[in-house]
Amino acid sequence: MSAIKLKNIVKRYGDGFPAVNDVSIDIADGEFVILVGPSGCGKSTLLRMIVGLEDITDGELSIGEKVVNDLPPRERNLAMVFQNYALYPHLSVYENIAFPLRLAKAPDDEVDTKVREASATLELDEHLERKPGNLSGGQRQRVAMGRAIVREADAFLFDEPLSNLDAKLRGQMRTEIARLQKKLGITTVYVTHDQTEAMTLGDRVAVLKKGVLQQLATPRELYENPGNLFVAGFIGSPPMNFLPAEVEGTQLKLPFGTVEIGEEKAAKGRDKGLLIAGIRPEHFEDASLSDKASDGSTFSAPVDFVEWLGHETYAYVPFEAPAEVKERLAELEKDLDGEGLRTQLVVSLDGATTIKQGEDAKLWVDASKIHLFDPSSGENLT
Ligand code: ATP
Secondary structure, three states, rough: OOEEEEEEEOOOOOOOOOEEEEEEEEOOOOOOEEOOOOOOOOOOHHHHHHOOOOOOOOOEEEEEEEEEEOOHHHHHHHEEEOOOOOOOOOOOHHHHHHHHHHOOOHOOOOOOOOHOOOHHHHOEEEEHOOHHHOOOOHHHHHHHHHHHOOOOEEEEEEEOOOOOOOHHHHHHHHHHHHHHHHOOOOEEEEEEHHHHHHHHHEEEEEEOOEEEEEEEEHHHHHHHHHOOOOOOHHHHOOOEEEEEEEEEEEEEOOOOOOEOOOOHHHHHOOOOOEEEEEHHHHEEEEEOOOOOOOOOOOOOEOOOEEEEEEOOEEEEEEOOOEEEEEEHHHHHHHOOOOOOOEEEEEEEEOOOOOOOOOOOEEEEHHHHEEEEEEEEOOOOOO
8 A cells, every 4th residue: 555645746738728737635545535626627637647547747746655657557556446347247246356366367266365355345255256237336336446456456546436326326335435445444546526425535635626726635624614715615515605795893794784703803804895705504593593693693684585405494595796796706606617606695594493485584693604705816814
């Protein structure tokens, strides 16, 4: 097993702007790192450079202690697990797993020991004689991983392995991959455009936009302290609300009213004019259900639409924003590949709420969770 080090990696196709632009990521031995971002952000290119299927224009790639920029793929000892698993339909599970060992002309007893060990780890022992066509998607995925295990690869690389599965199977497979990766302790790099996969699988997540690394952090850090508007809008479902805002004294003026944010946060946004406040839907509450109504963070808002989901209720509140904020948010929506950024406030409330469409709702907001962004740079000021 090995650490993987990307140092100032650049990839240019022709003379357009780089598909991967000066990306540096240190992946520790045994770590599970996710590369995530909207279509075209360069995540597959980055993975293909690691595995050796794509030349590196500039920068340095090391695996373990060794710089591997010019090493052909077969000498890098990495196992790529493809979306379609690349299994041989006419071979049994046993022979599919054994395949790399047969290629290397390993003796039969060694093949047998390794295949049986791997299939025990992967709980495939009972299926060794079956053909891939008679396996579930999850079992096929495990066979593909089995093949990587017997090779004793230094790292697993996954490129959107779950993208053509239905939602239920995707959920199951996600859990399975996470469990196996922890059990095997093998360095893993995993590409996805799905933020839920990124958040649930990764020890750390690298968020990319247009070839540039936006933030590399644990899922919790990304959620709690997104570095900029892009990361804030990408991580979280429903997505974070973005509202025009201005700091006055220790208060934040929002379209629905004023919220007390305390000196420390206020100081970071004071005298900066119009800002964008970021508030996650789940950081609002129905003030009539709690005793928080009198602490200075409540306001009244006209509810336009309500969706009841049982354990929670989404309420939608339209708001007006100045043209410059609207323009900024439209640009952000484009960057995010239209991943559902909304031009109305969305609040996620306890399912017990009796808030109704067409009425004013009394909402409480957790002021400690409000982020303030610089509208031009997108930087999180708080
Ligand atoms: P997706 O999720 O859609 O696969 P991605 O984030 O994996 O996207 P890449 O496939 O890495 O993105 O592509 C990054 C950029 O490089 C894109 O603008 C893409 O058009 C460009 N690109 C990728 N491969 C080539 C190529 N062989 N020749 C020219 N440009 C390419």
